[in-house]
């Protein structure tokens with residue numbers, strides 16, 4: 001029998017109730033905190049309180065700490081036994097498992113609910129992806145958010161082994177001949193719901209800066225190469241990017257212009273022999289730019305706006321921008337000084353850059369909708385747990401009507417975002433790329449605008465519910481603080497909320513029948 005299994009009675013624990021000989025019970029486990037008392041981040045006095053020393057401190061503990069505190073090796077060691085005849089029942093997040101907290105999962109993953117969209121294969125796939133994210137990605141996300149370094153190459157390599165980088169680019173030819181998720185799904189059967197699962201599980205198990213750091217740049221920067229690069233260029237660039245050996249980012253926005261792509265000032269002019277582009281200019285807020293090997297760059301050219309693939313080399317400099325999320329994302333300011341690039345690196349037509357960008361936007365924004373719907377649901381789960389375990393005036397926090405009203409609004413927002421998203425995803429599975437461009441640009445723009453504004457309202461409500469903990473980077477409210485600090489990114493990327501909502505309305509007005517009258 002290990003010291004952790006030692007059977008101890010409650011009467012025995014009560015005897016250890018003083019400074020120098022101090023035990024407590026948390027969830028039927030007995031901890032010897034005699035020495036730890038002086039190291040306790042919450043101070044020694046709270047542990048010597050008569051209601052804590054030698055007593056069952058379960059409720060007091062869970063009102064102030066996340067469960068994961070007890071799982072840290074340095075604290076696990078404090079356990080000296082269990083209460084005889086009793087069993088621990090409380091748990092935090094369990095790797096790979098579905099949460100039983102209401103609304104913590106979309107309905108298709110909730111017991112007793114049905115879905116017209118998800119097949120048995122999607123369900124098996126989700127299980128495998130969740131386990132992978134929880135066990136491989138999540139620990140690295142926590143560590144890298146803390147030290148600000150870029151995601152570990154070991155995680156990128158493990159993702160490559162199951163072809164996760166390729167799957168994150170969505171369905172298509174690039175999956176051919178690849179073994180996806182150890183053979184769980186055939187390349188030709190991989191659809192947008194599989195991709196939705198990856199993005200949502202990623203959003204659930206990751207943290208915002210890290211999430212972008214884990215090759216968010218590739219998700220938006222590689223499609224122009226896949227869709228508009230020459231065969232020679234693709235053969236050279238795509239495999240090493242999809243295998244996680246080289247990194248790519250999308251470099252469009254500048255200090256001078258963002259949503260207004262025609263206002264960009266980076267120029268590309270042809271060399272005298274016409275064989276090369278010579279690029280000059282700057283780019284700002286470029287995700288993964290600090291470590292990218294390739295840059296999908298929007299340039300002003302003689303014929304208008306052209307997208308060109310630039311490789312890191314002479315004349316390319318990148319430096320880190322400090323944003324309100326972690327440096328893990330590698331957000332960069334980039335300067336191009338007389339950078340020479342073969343004309344074969346042009347993506348799409350010269351002067352046809354707007355078409356290249358626009359065709360990228362729908363998918364990119366849809367990916368953001370997947371992430372936004374899932375991450376706000378995670379906040380719902382945090383709030384439901386907190387308002388249940390936190391006691392105020394002797395009752396759970398949710399006994400206050402104002403708190404329940406906030407919960408109601410955040411649940412409704414998370415549910416509506418997800419259900420709209422599933423419908424759009426179903427349309428994507430059944431429309432050609434061209435049909436998607438004409439029929440879904442407005443829908444996706446609306447959903448992106450709606451779900452990120454929902455997320456911002458949910459972030460604000462969650463901070464109110466968590467109080468000071470909602471603005472504290474460690475402890476009970478750590479995910480709320482993180483979400484509240486980083487949600488503005490979601491609301492900006494892929495087009496600011498107002499711009500997108502307006503795009504949706506303009507698309508609708510264009511489709512108005514000429515003869516419709518009140």
Ligand code: HEM
Nearest residue numbers: 031041042046047052057060061064069075078474475476
């Ligand atoms: C094995 C038992 C315990 C361990 C390992 C432990 C560990 C910790 C840790 C790591 C923190 C810092 C949390 C953070 O990152 O914000 C903390 C804070 C705190 N702990 Fe404990 N603790 C234990 C038991 C208790 C008990 C029984 C009480 C009783 C009231 C208590 C009261 C506090 C308080 C008041 C804080 C400050 C909370 C805050 O700033 O919001 N702890 N504890």
